[in-house]
Amino acid sequence: MKAYKRKLDIRNGLVDLSHGAGGRAMGQLIDGIFHKAFDNDWLRAGNDQSAFTVPAGRMVMTTDGYVVSPLFFPGGNIGSLAVHGTINDVAMAGATPLYLSASFIIEEGFPLADLARIAETMGEASREAGVPIITGDTKVVERGKADGVFISTAGVGVVPPGLDLRSDAARPGDAVIVSGSIGEHGVAVMSKRENLEFEVDIVSDTAALHGLTAAMVEAGGAALRLMRDPTRGGLAATLNEIANQSKVGFRIDEDGIPMRPEVAAACEFLGLDPLNVANEGRLVAVVAPEGAEMILAAMRNHPLGRDAAIIGHAVADEHCFVQMETSFGGGRIVDWLSGEQLPRIC
Amino acid sequence: MKAYKRKLDIRNGLVDLSHGAGGRAMGQLIDGIFHKAFDNDWLRAGNDQSAFTVPAGRMVMTTDGYVVSPLFFPGGNIGSLAVHGTINDVAMAGATPLYLSASFIIEEGFPLADLARIAETMGEASREAGVPIITGDTKVVERGKADGVFISTAGVGVVPPGLDLRSDAARPGDAVIVSGSIGEHGVAVMSKRENLEFEVDIVSDTAALHGLTAAMVEAGGAALRLMRDPTRGGLAATLNEIANQSKVGFRIDEDGIPMRPEVAAACEFLGLDPLNVANEGRLVAVVAPEGAEMILAAMRNHPLGRDAAIIGHAVADEHCFVQMETSFGGGRIVDWLSGEQLPRIC
Incomplete structure (x- = not known):
């Protein structure tokens, strides 16, 4: 039925403006790349929305x-980030992610092969997570008016009855748990960007965390105050945000923060503070003291929480400072950055 | 509590990379522009998702x-489009739009004043429609890596019980109704882009159509087969899509298509076929014959449907052609465009 005049040459072709024009070429791009990669009946129904x-x-x-x-x-690539990151933002509410949407803004001249690779990665990530991409949109802008491809995903999910996690819920005495070693996503992207090779491969931690969060909710939902994924701005920004929203301070212990030695070495080499470096498959949970061990145990039983650790606790502090006891025995304020350390990390 | 070190200079300031870095400057931008313009408690709660x-x-x-x-x-501006367009895609399912999300990708150096103006327009459009923007994201890319600002919105809505509009639901004999005069959005953007001035002002038709669609559903939901908003690719692309999805043809009557004479004149001047020109506040409905007059009457009673007209009907046609009887008495096939006539019209 779909008699396209020109075959979509995924191997050698480039995206052109007609692929965003709402006509035949756009239909062909959507059929040949996105519907194929995302592979579900919602998209194939071809409506402008999905039910x-x-x-x-x-x-x-x-x-x-x-x-x-x-x-x-x-x-990973931008496609796995776009699926994992939005699933994780749903999961941080303790919710079960249900569906995703995806909006693509593509630069004219972008290789169709790269677009197909990104879409395939998104399809795989979405199937693996059990969260289908049910609706989408494609725009194309002229060469030099974007940078390859930008993706915006949105996600919806359902919250288990009775659960209400809020960013202002941390209380003095609560435990702060990190789900695993920090800094890997940021260092992986920076090393690729700067063309660095380290002796040990550092790969992004990008992952969908809703399985882990479901296990945490099941183990101790009542004790769970809030969860956040420390992406842009890293652990430092996340803890400062929570501190400001909950009107508490935090005391954390540098030695308690899980970090691979090669990440620590790379950060030193790159001049980065690992606390500011983005993570894409880690979470921070603030937990009432009585539930901390139970939730920690549940996390460690999950493949994405094996290295989970209690890294500190909330304290009463009208200045909402995040303070860290360093490995050398001293203390320092962990501030969030005013400026820009790692542009375009996610 | 929020002791920003530097005041956000909305009048003279420019967006810089720190505004997308996840730290203090980003918080300041979100507070000073987006929270202020969108003005609701979901956003002020400061979570990475809203419930x-x-x-x-x-x-x-x-x-x-x-x-x-x-x-x-x-x-209008990109902000009103981003609110109206996504509300309309929800409304075309006959659904009541509930909530929107907004993702901003901003070019370094973009004037804060322009960003504030766009955000204010979005806030007004969202309040007027009664559909709040409850969650969002801001990214900043380097100068020359985007073009001012790109916005991706997502929307969710609820479908009235029993209603199931589908793009494959058109049947031979169904009436085709257009809600108003076509071509105004595309011509308004093109005239601005080309620095043209016409004797009569042509302004975009951008509008949220969920009030109109609710009236249509109420008047004759059982007779309503499907609705689509003819944006990119215009009426021609929309009718061809429906024809292909429903496996029918369409016969339409050029003289029956509502169009302002100044739009017809501008299209002739610009070398555009008005059937290919984007609309942002119009819809096409395919309606079972017995309900056509009832739905048409309901549309004409609504301010956004005053000029609604039956422009033709669906026919049995294995080639799924859209055929038009022209004003001169002849006939022609209305094809969708293979190439690009109007890049970046929405």
Whole structure:
């Protein structure tokens, strides 16, 4: 039925403006790349929106734009980030992610082969997570008016009855748990960007965390105050945000923060503070003291939480400072950055 | 509590990379521009996702990216498009739009004043429509890596029980209704882009159509087969898409298509076929014959459907052609465009 006049040459072809024009070429691009990679009946139905059935209750919605540079990096590409990152923002509410949307803004001249690779990665990530991409949009802008491809995904999910995690819920005495070693995503992207090779491969930690968060909710939902994924700005920004929103301080212990030695070495080499470096498959949980061990144990039983650790606790502090006891025995304030350390890390 | 070191200079300042870095400057931009303009408690809660309660039933989700150039045009700007367009994609399912998300990708050096103006327009459009923007994201890319600002919005809505509009639902004999005069959005953007002045002002038709669609569903939901908004690719692309998805043909009557004479004149001057020109506040409905007059009457009773007209009907046609009887008495095939006539119209 679909008699396209020109075959889509995925191996050698380039995206041109007609692929974003709403006509035949756009239909061909969507069929040949996105429908194929995402592979579900919602998209094939070809509506401008997709329908699904939900039970009565609380839902969450989130969105993120992805502009990572380079588009491909050790351990993933912009497509896996766009799926994992938005699933994680849903999961941080303790919710079960249900569906994703994806909006592509593509620069004219972008290789169709790269677009297909990104779409395939998104399809795989989405299938692996069990969260289908059910609706999307494609725009093309002239050469020099974008940088390869930008992706914005949105996600919706359902919140288990009775659960209400909030960024202002941390209380003095609460434990702070990190789900695993920090800094790997940021260092992987930076090493690719700077063309560095380290002796040990450092790959992005990009991963969908909703399985881990479901296990945490099941183990001790009542004790769980809030969860956040420390992406842009890293652990330092996340803890400072929570501190400001909850009107508490934090005391953390540098020695307690899980970090691979090669990441520590790379950060030293690159002049980065690992606390500011983005993670894409890690979470920070603030937990009432009585539930901390139970939730920690549940995390360690999950493949994405094996290295989970309690790194400190919340304290009463009207200045909302994040203070760290360093490995050398001293203390320092962990501030969030005013400026820009790692542009386009996600 | 929020002791920013530097005041956000909305009048004279420019967006820089720190505004997308996840730290203090980003918080300041979000507070000073987006929270202020969108003005709701979901955003002020400062979570990475927002929660809401829904009844059990069918929902829809949609997304669109907006890359219109120029960003400001007669009758609107990229912000009003980003709100109206996504609301309309929800409304075309006959659904009640509930919430929006917004993802901004901003070029370094973009004036804060322009960003504030766009955000204010979005806030107004969202309040007027009663559909709040409850979650968002901001990224900044280096100068020359984007074009001012791109916005991707996603939307969710609830479908009234029993309603199931589908793009493959058109049947021979169905009436085709257009909600108003066509071509105004595309001509308004093109005239601004080409620095043209026409004797009569042509402004974009950008509008949120969910009030109109609700009236249509109420008047004759059972007779309503499907609705589409003829944006990119215009009426021609929309009718061809429906024809292909429903495996029918269409016969339309050129004289029956509402169009302002100044739009017809401008199209002739610009060398555009008005059937290919984008609309942002119009819809096409395919309606079972017995309900056509009832739905048409309901549309004409709504301010956004005053000029609604039946422009033709679906016919059995294995080639799925859209055929038009022209004003001169002849006939022609209305094809969708293979190439690119109007890049970045939305």
